Amino acid sequence: MGDNRVDLDLRGFLSRGYDLKVSADYGTGPDAVVSEGAAREAMAMAKRFVVYCEAAMLTPDGGSEPHGAAVG
Numbered sequence: 001m002g003d004n005r006v007d008l009d010l011r012g013f014l015s016r017g018y019d020l021k022v023s024a025d026y027g028t029g030p031d032a033v034v035s036e037g038a039a040r041e042a043m044a045m046a047k048r049f050v051v052y053c054e055a056a057m058l059t060p061d062g063g064s065e066p067h068g069a070a071v072g
Contacts, residue, residue, distance in 0.1 A: 010052055013045045 020042055024034050 009045065010049055013049050017042055
């Protein structure tokens with residue numbers, strides 16, 4: 001069960017990012033290719049994740065306020 005203070009996209013980001021890393025590092029054939037689109041999407045989500053984490057550290061309740069923090 002995930003933390004409802006964090007939106008579903010951010011909660012799934014780390015496992016999806018890890019899957020991309022495994023494909024790039026250990027995949028063979030077509031599984032070794034990470035498309036430019038997938039890489040850009042992962043980078044955008046990583047930025048959202050960092051923004052959310054930074055905001056969570058600055059809020060007294062540990063992040064219930066940011067709820068998914070958008071990157072501008």
